[in-house]
Amino acid sequence: MVGYIIRRLFMGLIVIIVVTILVFLLIRLLPGDPLLVYLTQQQYRDTLYDPAQLAQLQQRFGLDKPLPVQYISWIGGMFRGDFGESITYQQPVSKLISQRMPVTLYLSIIGAIFATVVGIGFGIVCALRRGTWLDTVLTFLANIGITVPSFWAAILLIYLFGLKLHWVPIGGYTSPFEDFLLSTRRIVLPVFCMALFGLAANTRLTRSCMLEVIAQDYIRTAWAKGLKERVIVLRHTIKNGLIPIVANTGFLVAGLFGGSVIIETLFNINGVGRLLTTALLGQDYLIVQASTLLFVGLITLSNIAVDISYGWLDPRIRYE
Amino acid sequence: MADSSLPGAPPDEATEWDKPEKKYSEFKRTVSVFFGRPLPIVGLVIISIFIIITIFGPWIAPYDPLEMDVMNSLAHPSSQHLLGTDEIGRDTLSRVIYGARTSLFIGIVVISVSVAIGVFLGLVAANSRAAVHHIIMRITDGLMAFPSILLALLVAGLLGGGLQNIIIALTVGMIAPVIRITCGMALSIRENDYVIAARAMGTSNMRIMLSEILPNCFAPILVMMTMGIGSVILAEAGLSFLGVGITPPTPVWGRMVNDGYKFLLTNPEQSFAPGLAVMLVVFGFNMMGDGLRDALDPRLRGVV
Numbered sequence: 001m002v003g004y005i006i007r008r009l010f011m012g013l014i015v016i017i018v019v020t021i022l023v024f025l026l027i028r029l030l031p032g033d034p035l036l037v038y039l040t041q042q043q044y045r046d047t048l049y050d051p052a053q054l055a056q057l058q059q060r061f062g063l064d065k066p067l068p069v070q071y072i073s074w075i076g077g078m079f080r081g082d083f084g085e086s087i088t089y090q091q092p093v094s095k096l097i098s099q100r101m102p103v104t105l106y107l108s109i110i111g112a113i114f115a116t117v118v119g120i121g122f123g124i125v126c127a128l129r130r131g132t133w134l135d136t137v138l139t140f141l142a143n144i145g146i147t148v149p150s151f152w153a154a155i156l157l158i159y160l161f162g163l164k165l166h167w168v169p170i171g172g173y174t175s176p177f178e179d180f181l182l183s184t185r186r187i188v189l190p191v192f193c194m195a196l197f198g199l200a201a202n203t204r205l206t207r208s209c210m211l212e213v214i215a216q217d218y219i220r221t222a223w224a225k226g227l228k229e230r231v232i233v234l235r236h237t238i239k240n241g242l243i244p245i246v247a248n249t250g251f252l253v254a255g256l257f258g259g260s261v262i263i264e265t266l267f268n269i270n271g272v273g274r275l276l277t278t279a280l281l282g283q284d285y286l287i288v289q290a291s292t293l294l295f296v297g298l299i300t301l302s303n304i305a306v307d308i309s310y311g312w313l314d315p316r317i318r319y320e
Numbered sequence: 321m322a323d324s325s326l327p328g329a330p331p332d333e334a335t336e337w338d339k340p341e342k343k344y345s346e347f348k349r350t351v352s353v354f355f356g357r358p359l360p361i362v363g364l365v366i367i368s369i370f371i372i373i374t375i376f377g378p379w380i381a382p383y384d385p386l387e388m389d390v391m392n393s394l395a396h397p398s399s400q401h402l403l404g405t406d407e408i409g410r411d412t413l414s415r416v417i418y419g420a421r422t423s424l425f426i427g428i429v430v431i432s433v434s435v436a437i438g439v440f441l442g443l444v445a446a447n448s449r450a451a452v453h454h455i456i457m458r459i460t461d462g463l464m465a466f467p468s469i470l471l472a473l474l475v476a477g478l479l480g481g482g483l484q485n486i487i488i489a490l491t492v493g494m495i496a497p498v499i500r501i502t503c504g505m506a507l508s509i510r511e512n513d514y515v516i517a518a519r520a521m522g523t524s525n526m527r528i529m530l531s532e533i534l535p536n537c538f539a540p541i542l543v544m545m546t547m548g549i550g551s552v553i554l555a556e557a558g559l560s561f562l563g564v565g566i567t568p569p570t571p572v573w574g575r576m577v578n579d580g581y582k583f584l585l586t587n588p589e590q591s592f593a594p595g596l597a598v599m600l601v602v603f604g605f606n607m608m609g610d611g612l613r614d615a616l617d618p619r620l621r622g623v624v
């Protein structure tokens with residue numbers, strides 16, 4: 001097991017290095033010069049513009065050095081918590097992100113718990129009551145859930161619960177430490193929309209994995225030796241049927257972060273997802289770079305955690 | 321197995337499954353499983369309707385999707401405009417119909433390109449020495465760590481809008497899973513006896529790849545393509561919703577949802593209709609993909 005964990009950590013480290021290179025190159029190699037954007041914005045303010053300014057700015061942001069040097073200094077800065085200074089906000093990127101990260105994390109963690117608990121619950125119910133109307137309805141809803149665009153689901157729910165029924169306020173965010181009730185009322189819709197795809201995918205996956213396990217010989221043996229249904233379901237079916245769900249958690253986290261980009265923008269929630277979208281549209285590349293790396297890094301870390309727990313749950317994986 | 325699963329089969333051939341047959345036909349079995357359950361048929365019907373709309377759009381649409389009628393802006397649904405009109409008086413139904421063209425076109429092109437590149441790289445990775453294998457697969461791992469919408473958003477945001485750039489962006493977001501699945505399949509198929517036999521007969525590596533391994537990857541790739549079109553259309557809608565998609569005034573569903581959002585209280589159909597279209601198409605492709613997967617999966621032979 002220790003060897004397995006070390007191997008996984010090593011692989012994860014390689015993935016993280018690859019990811020940093022991808023993010024770095026993606027932003028450097030694509031067209032669109034952020035400094036020109038910055039200068040044209042400045043021009044509106046003080047109509048001064050001379051070519052020397054461009055060179056000066058290039059030096060200030062370190063863009064005049066060769067790519068490998070830029071990469072190394074970027075990585076070096078990252079270890080000191082220095083992600084550079086935002087061009088549009090005129091503030092350190094690390095400050096901008098650390099202000100917004102708790103919001104995104106809070107929404108994502110609640111969304112992940114919701115999607116996992118409810119999704120697995122629905123899946124188990126469907127598999128155990130296969131062919132009944134309950135199974136038909138839940139499976140159909142799950143098929144809708146993996147299909148519906150999250151922003152459209154959000155708009156439907158805003159229309160129904162916000163504009164028509166006035167049950168929840170629309171948009172914005174309140175910290176749960178300030179006013180727990182208002183905060184909860186505000187995050188219900190965004191969290192649901194972010195978690196919808198993961199919830200539906202979990203339901204489908206749990207259902208099919210459970211059905212596969214139910215068809216196994218050892219389940220028939222368990223019935224034949226006269227075990228109670230409760231014992232068979234809890235000890236034999238669920239325990240084995242849920243292993244693939246654990247493997248899917250990495251995709252769940254990726255889906256939540258990906259969804260936060262759209263949902264935070266739609267609900268006017270000041271999280272990292274919205275920061276990323278606005279920075280991308282305003283070509284503020286240091287923010288884009290740092291927040292992308294943050295998301296992808298967290299996803300990679302959760303993938304490593306999943307891999308390790310997977311090896312612990314299913315000993316066959318360890319001896320590959 | 322491989323040529324038994326060609327798409328577009330006439331459905332009537334399969335209804336005779338119950339009667340004893342002289343010759344076992346994998347093709348007939350596949351078709352009968354696919355048409356044996358309701359959801360794949362629903363999916364097929366939805367997709368067929370949208371393909372008809374795409375091809376015959378100009379004849380079906382009641383108005384020109386770009387024609388403005390400012391006097392008649394934000395009209396409510398009526399017999400003249402079945403889904404009302406938008407902010408500058410363009411007919412919403414016509415715009416939804418024309419939106420199908422953009423969506424399906426992007427979906428099909430992106431999936432074809434990413435499967436072509438992904439399958440090629442996957443086969444290369446499965447069949448080459450450790451160094452090349454590791455380089456391709458570690459880059460794939462890196463790309464897989466990005467949520468595909470985020471990757472597409474980054475590439476599209478940095479390249480700028482426009483049809484070509486959106487296709488590139490979505491392809492970058494789709495390619496990694498194709499590489500990983502193809503490589504995994506190729507590695508497991510390579511262990512089969514018939515591949516070992518071919519190798520013992522002195523068949524070249526290249527030929528084994530093309531005539532033994534690739535045909536056996538066909539069924540999973542077909543399923544992946546069907547499901548993939550749905551996810552591409554969903555991702556494209558997300559991009560254009562965020563304003564980094566196809567440039568206006570071309571009608572695209574995602575942007576129409578966003579444009580209509582401003583008038584949600586007075587004209588909800590402006591947002592609802594294009595979103596519903598996205599949902600229906602994606603649902604159609606997903607259900608068809610599910611049906612194909614069950615029909616083509618050899619492990620389910622005799623079970624369904």
